[in-house]
Amino acid sequence: MLEGLAGKGSHISYKGCLTQIFFLTWVLGAELLLLTAMAYDRYVAICRPLHYSLLMSRPVCVLLAGGVWVISAFSSSVNTSLLVQLHFCGPNQIHHFFCEIPALLLLSCSPTTLNNIMAIIADVYFGVVNFLFTMVSYSFIIASILRIRSAEGKRRAFSTCSAHLMVVTLYYSTIIYTYVQPGSGSSMENSKVAALLYTAVSPTLNPLIYSLRNKDVKVALRKVFPCVC
Template sequence: SSSQMAVSNQSIVTEFFLQGFSETPPLQLALFFIFFFLYIMALIGNALIVLAISIDSGLHTPMYFFLANLAILDIGCTSTVLPKLLEILVDKKSISYDGCMTQLYFFTWFLGAELLLFTAMAYDRYVAICHPLHYTTMMSRMVCIFLAGSVWAISVINSSIHTGLMVQLTFCGPNKIKHFLCEIPTLLLLSCTSTYLNNMMIVIADVYFGVINFGFTMVSYGFIISSILKIRTKEGKKKAFSTCSSHLIVVTIYYTTITYTYFLPGSGSSMDNGKIVAVLYTTISPTLNPLIYTLRNKDFKTAVKKMFPFIQ
């Protein structure tokens, strides 16, 4: 086709340049060590969660099953972003076109899956607190597997559509990504061809992942909180709330940062803030999740002590 010919005469971008954080070497080195430390912490923390939940039969409940899924997603998310970030902090700042698309694919996949998983977890807490007598039937093994399977499947389809549309675009000129990772909003700014379809899909995905999911999560919490308020004893109130509070903290951090990135792009200063926000959900969240979920949890502490008797 003639349009293809016209495009192929221009230089096609084979690699992108990722703009890291700072140009000053001492600061870059400091950032390298900070991110390296956080990455190791995230890997160890989340691997421990998966291990403890697999080994300890006391943790074979829906809540921990979803937590193990979240830990796997956290490992995936940080491993998609951080190794490359560590590389651009000390070495070359480029990423190949294929590398960029691969990162975009996995990053979008894990991000979507995490939002869907939060909804499944909120539903689990809703059933546990509002329908405790029917919990074992409403959250049977099959239901849990179905929910988790849907989370993974829907997010894979979503990511495949976004990445498929991105691969259709032509990048012929500017190849400097004002970010430390390949994500949809920053890449669309560099396309030489129309991004109309991509933007349409982003709107649809935002409505589904952001608005609808967030709605479900909030409705679950509405029911949960009104249920907790009806509990007569102070001790009962406290116990019910403690199983939800950690989840609520994580969801709040996550949705605030995602909303900031995907719903409010475009303002001039938002690039640097966007980077800081991305650090929150690619590095800080996965590092904190294991801590938030486990430090406040007796069953979990018991499980870890069983695995490592020398930890007191």
């Protein structure tokens, strides 16, 4: 994608486009699952701190990390395999700045009903179901924080998960919006903006968001922006 944006040419081969879609959907799905695993980690840390070492032991962490990549790879393989079976005999201009399933389905001469169904199923699982799991974790977290009597205790507990909650809100909103109507051409222009958010803006902000809890970063920001901080 970076090569296409930075280079003079705007062409990509058929195999290159499918390869880009495979790795894109693989990484997107993995990140959504990872955000859910992180929400569970925050739930255990705040709601069950005495059992944290047991519930989040090394074997459990390895299992969660492996499951994140395996499940996402399986979903990406299914959707990419379905794209391979389509015929593209009409226009070959992708109305997007990179290869994406919704944009590619609009160029197919074959029926795309099955592709749309599988894309929606993947979206519901990775987007909606994992988002609900994340919200359930945070409902327990918020309830636990509200039971803390001291204001300092509430602030520390909230700071533990505030960065993750900001990333979840930004990432899920753009992903669900982009993939909930995979075969619709009316929303493609808006989908480009949403895709820009989750491929460029969100990854750029992630290091900043997660590092705001670092004391050295806070001190540096106060020096650079004294009037704001």
